[in-house]
Amino acid sequence: MEQEQYEYTPTTFDIETQSRNIQMLKTVIPYIDASRQKTFALMVKFLELRNVASIFNEEPASISMCSTDDPAEKRMQLLNDIKKFCTPAEKDSIDTMLTAFQMFSSYDTFMHTPAPE
Numbered sequence: 001m002e003q004e005q006y007e008y009t010p011t012t013f014d015i016e017t018q019s020r021n022i023q024m025l026k027t028v029i030p031y032i033d034a035s036r037q038k039t040f041a042l043m044v045k046f047l048e049l050r051n052v053a054s055i056f057n058e059e060p061a062s063i064s065m066c067s068t069d070d071p072a073e074k075r076m077q078l079l080n081d082i083k084k085f086c087t088p089a090e091k092d093s094i095d096t097m098l099t100a101f102q103m104f105s106s107y108d109t110f111m112h113t114p115a116p117e
Contacts, residue, residue: 009084017051072105 025044032040079094
């Protein structure tokens with residue numbers, strides 16, 4: 001099976017938990033003696049984990065990308081964000097789901113809109 005190559009696109013979570021310094025440390029890992037690479041790599045991951053913990057210690061204690069509380073809208077935003085990491089076939093499947101969600105939403109709105117008096 002052929003491995004597809006994708007350009008790395010950091011997620012919002014990655015952007016929040018990464019830093020320029022951590023990226024530089026990750027760059028150093030292949031240049032360190034093989035006997036020390038594991039320890040150094042674990043230290044870098046520990047720094048990332050520390051950043052994750054600090055995000056959830058702040059107020060508000062969560063990461064939120066959605067500007068809405070509507071579950072249907074959140075679902076559509078999530079699927080659109082996930083598409084960035086998908087193969088063309090997976091993107092087509094997500095587009096099909098999004099189209100179905102939009103149709104159901106339109107139908108629901110149409111059926112529950114009060115008739116003019």
